[in-house]
Amino acid sequence: MSESLSASLETPATAAAPKGLFRRLLKNPLGAASLGVLTLIVLTALLAPVLAPHDPDAASANDILASPSSNFLLGADGSGHDILSRLLYASRVSLAGAALALAVAAALGVTAGLVSGYYGRWFETASTWVTNLLMALPGVVALLAVRAAVGPSLWTTMAIFGVLLSPAFYRVVYTAVSGVRNELYVDAARVSGLRDPRIISRHILIVVRAPAIILAASIGSVAIAIQSGITFLGLGDPSVPTWGGMLNDAFANMYTAPLQLTWPSLAIGLTAISLTLLSNALRDELERSSRPKRRRGRRDAGTATVRHEPVLVHEDTEDTEDAPSGEILLDVQGLTVSYDQADGSAKTVVEDVSLTVRRGEVHGLIGESGSGKTQTAFAIMRLMPPGGQVAGSILFEGADLARLSAKEMTRLRGKKIAYIPQEPMSNIDPSFSIGSQLVEPMRVQLGLSKAEARDRALRLLARVGIPDPERTFNAYPHEVSGGMAQRVLIAGAVSCDPDLLIADEPTTALDVTVQAEVLDLLRDLQSDLNMGVILVTHNFGVVADLCDRVSVMRGGRIVETGAVQSIFDDPRHSYTQSLFEAILDDSRPRGPLETDVTAAASTQGASS
Amino acid sequence: MSERLLEVDDVVVDYPVKGLRKKPFRALNGVSLDIRPGETVGLVGESGSGKTTLGRAVLGLAPVTGGAIRYNGRDISGLSRSERRKLAAEIQVVFQDPYTSLNPSLTIEQILVEPLTAQDVAKSDATRRVRELLDQVHLPSDAGGRLPREFSGGQRQRIAIARALALSPQLIVCDEPVSALDLSTQARVLRLFEEIQNRTGVAYLFVSHDLAVVRHLSHRVAVMYRGEIVEWGDGDQVTARPQHPYTQKLFLAAPVPDPAAQRRRRAERTRLLADGA
Structure with missing residues (x-):
């Protein structure tokens, strides 16, 4: 025993x-x-x-x-x-x-x-x-x-x-x-x-x-x-x-x-x-014990390269001057974002980024993972994980967002600056009905009564193309599709008539046909409400579809910026050029398999 | 016919739904296509269209309830587990997510040796083969001793490709293999796929939601919608002159990376949708 x-x-x-x-x-x-x-x-x-x-x-x-x-x-x-x-x-x-x-x-x-x-x-x-x-x-x-x-x-x-x-x-x-x-x-x-x-x-x-x-x-x-x-x-x-x-x-x-x-x-x-x-x-x-990291976190992804090369700026020309010329809404100068490390040093993920957004203008931030594009967007909203430091100035309607207190920022967010996330489903609380999540911010930010807010929410849902607003209002997040959820979030984002909209990969999680509809919706809303928009994306097609201006980011810096047409026509930075070369849309179809056998068979290949 | 490597013939896949007497969910509804040796067949569709299910059915990972999947003329749709194991040397897979398709607690060498030892390859031959494989996918030969988490997404996908190549298969099912990768990494991995095909003559069933990727790599393309193939034919024909309304809608929905061309495409799409309404 x-x-x-x-x-x-x-x-x-x-x-x-x-x-x-x-x-x-x-x-x-x-x-x-x-x-x-x-x-x-x-x-x-x-x-x-x-x-x-x-x-x-x-x-x-x-x-x-x-x-x-x-x-x-x-x-x-x-x-x-x-x-x-x-x-x-x-x-x-x-x-x-x-x-x-x-x-x-x-x-x-x-x-x-x-x-x-x-x-x-x-x-x-x-x-x-x-x-x-x-x-x-x-x-x-x-x-x-x-x-x-x-x-x-x-x-x-x-x-x-x-x-x-x-x-x-x-x-x-x-x-x-x-x-x-x-x-x-x-x-x-x-x-x-x-x-x-x-x-x-x-x-x-x-x-x-x-x-x-x-x-x-x-x-x-x-x-x-x-x-x-x-x-x-x-x-x-x-x-x-x-x-x-x-x-x-x-x-x-x-x-x-x-x-x-x-x-x-x-x-x-x-x-x-x-x-x-x-x-x-x-x-x-x-x-x-060493649990493997699933994905590279945003933080350590952005290893800023220390090469201090100047930003390539495309000056506006006659071809591009039909771009929106409203007043400057957001003026970011020398934005640097860094994180305190455990060993006392600081890791810089965004370095010396400057950009402007005019009223009615869509400014695209494009780059690969770890380029600092999302960090830039979050820094403008001052939404960063603990340990994040912002330097530089973020001028928005006369105030420097980099210096506002947390309380003042809370008043601005949602009302003046709105946000659309990448993953619609993880950004709605599954335990509350969609309607209650739309109504709550409007009551707080706009001081509406319950009935007024409900009315406005229903109108917004109809505006973003939801077929039966009443039903969606009462539904819970798990009862709607991803595309619908993204429309709901867009409705929520524009519910308080924001001046600036920050969209972080708003269509990346969606199917291509839904993406096209959401892009159409964003374009309509943007021109209706005359908002300035910062659009974070890795997709050149989305930039071409929606943006007036684009900044290409790499390693926490903007390498090239200018009007969309000008950048697409004439990319000057070698990195921008390499990105354009990686695009497959222009590549020729591969054509049928070239063997003796298939030559005979290919005539009947298209029958289904 | 001998030049057909794989024939998918009127395949139906039903997934049982939890609950008594619930109707099963039909993921594939009478799908047919074929793949020739050395050919790439692209499979395009949106989420829920059944494209991934078709790939999994070919791999024996989805239950085939009707029709037949023939590999070199032999029906492989209802094989037992032990018969299926013998096919491992013929049909292989590269999955979408390079983060979950590699066991985080095994080293690269252990991952690559696994399929070889399963086919009773001797240990010393297996380690030699691992070095060859790493070389084929352009990874340094000292990568074998490291863990998956030490590699970037693109490198992990190369490891997954090396694992698929280990047994020199005739067909590789590629399930969205570049969707999780950055643009420039994606281009490099696609080039690797092409290079391997040209060298080894392996055939690909290439599943993707990205039309540009599929057009670039595929000899023939099938478009799926709600569990059915709505259009099927030569790549340039399907991707340049689509006939089926859904294919047309799908292709017009993808934004082109050129502002002027995209403006035209948008107008065309609006017109098509207005006609359809």
Whole structure:
């Protein structure tokens, strides 16, 4: 029993763990301490025959309730057993019982979770049903029933208890596996011809490992507590010494020898607390571990190149002077955005950017990911993640936005400066109806009454081309399509008659036919409301469609700026030229495959 | 006919919908096309058109409920898992998202060796082949020991291409392989696709929503809409002189990177929509 005990207690923590986890756990004070206590407890349990001064079952009527002495270090219990010896032997039984419950729970739960998470189908339905049943079953009642049926065996009781605990493992593993089942790399492994066991061991188990280990430690602590509870109530086998049984005996003699309660309580408490703390430490270490970054963040993407070359400015010529000539609405000069780094330095993502937007003008900011175009747009709205610093001046209607207080900025945003995001769905709160999200800003910014705001929202929804405004007003975000959601956001953006609209890739997430409709809508609204617009995009087609002016950005700087026609006709900067060369729209179609066979076949190729 | 590498014949794909007695969702409704050896067939459509489902059906990742998919004359639509595994050396895949198609916890070498060992290639041969593959996709040979997160999007897509090439397949299903990439990276990766095809004679089923990309790379093009192919033929014919109204609408909706031309296209599109109304 002792081998299986140590094996099942140790394996979840070490054998399956990633390399270095054990070492990291030892560096964590909580982890080291709890691991130390646990090792000590397991060791004393294993070495009980060597350490115990007396036979745990040897009782003598003379020693009943003897006080601690050199012979009985912790005294003797109500039947005259040596408490220390009994405690040592009891820890073997108690730990093994808990380990058995844990092993049964883990074996059942992990296997069922893996199979139903990976294969799904009927097994998933069946095991979810069984899991729900087990969770609804009152555990202690079930244990009593089992005891009545099969007799007082500690091992049977703990095995059954393991079954009752298994839903915890099932849930965790099932969720992790079904999350990863549809990852593309699992599909790729399947297409590569890997067998299922290999896919599971290489790609699936790795995801399950961390949560399962953490869970095992905390379930272990629950198992110890429950096991003690069961034996305390006398539901175990009374003939073997257990911590719970000893507690029961001490409880009976509480008034004559109160000190005896301490020892089993201490053993139970220490083990349970150590396991819980170990599970916490494991969570800290496993979840802090080098989790791969999914995408390069906006921040570190913009590594500003330090070459200080002048911006290529296309002067307005006669060809381009039909561009809007309203008053200058926004005048950005020398805008620099930097982020404080953990090591005290600052990382510059936008450097010395200057641009102007006139009333009624659409200014495009184009560049590849990490060029700083979105950072520029966010800096103008002063919406930056913590640690962001803005330098330079952002003159908007006589005020320098770079110097306004946060409170003054809040008054401007939404009312004077509006924003359209890239991902429509993640920018609407799923728990509120679309109407309430439109009405709220208007009531705050324009001071409208509820009825007035509702009226205006309905008119706006109709204006942005939503066929049944009443229905959409009452709908929740998940009930509308992405294109509709973007229209709703546009309606929200123009709801307070802004002077400046900042659109960050407003059509990138949309299908091309929807994109065309949204671009049409933006153009109409822009000319109706005579807004200035900053349009952030990576698509030259969108620039050609909507913009009057364009600035090409790279590495946090504007490299070339001017009227759209002029830039498209005559890109001067080598970077702008290389971007234009990468455009495929002008490339010739590839034409049919040139082989002898296909020449004959191509005549019938177009039939469908 | 032997010159058909892949034949998709009247294929229907139904996805079961959760809930008792709910009608299944029909993702593909009687789709037919064929691919010849060494050919690129472009598959264009908007989200929900079924283009990705068709790719997945060819890969055996989507349930084919009707029709047949024939590879070299043999129906592969209802193969068992073990029979399907034998096809791994013939049909491969490059997915859209280079961030999730590579297991973040494996090194590049482990990722590239995986398909080789699955086909019982000896370990030493496999490592030699990995160096070859990295060279083919123009990555440094010391890339093998690093993790996917150390590479940019374009480089990761090269790794995914190398994995697809590992077993020297006849057909690669490319599911939006350049959609997540920047413009200039996209151009370089497309050039790599072309270069590999010219050298190895592999055929591509190239799924994309981007008409310009499809036109650039495809010998023949199929346009999908709501689970059906609405137009199918030679690339220059479909992309330059589309016949079907949906194709026309789709092509006019894509903005051209030229202000004057885009103004004309916009007017044409408005006229077409007005006619249709």
